[in-house]
Amino acid sequence: MPQLSPLNWILLFVLFWVAVLTMSVLIWWSNKVFFQGENLTSVPLKENKWNW
Template sequence: MPQLAPINWLFLFTLFWLTIATVAVIIWWSYKPNYMIKTPAQSPINTPPSNSWPW
C-alpha cells in the first residue's frame, strides 16, 4: 500500500464517514412515514341536474 500524506488520510477518513452518513440519511429518508391530513372530497359547486326522463 502506498504511503499517503497525513492530509490525505484525514481526507479519506472524512470522506468515509461522510459517505456512511449520507447513506444512512438516504435510507432514513426513504423509510420515514408520511403523515398527511385527509380532507373530505369536495363535491363540485355546479352539479348538473339529473335527467328524470326514463329514456
C-alpha cells in the same frame, strides 16, 4: 498500503464517514417518506365520507 501524506489519510477518513452518514440519512429519510406516504393515502379514504 499506499504511501499517502497524513493530510490525504485524514481527507479519506472524513470522506468515508461523510459517505456513511449520507447513506444512513438517505435510508432514514426514504423510510420516513415511505411511511408518511402510506399514512397520507389511507387517511383521506377514512375522512372522505361527506356527501358533496
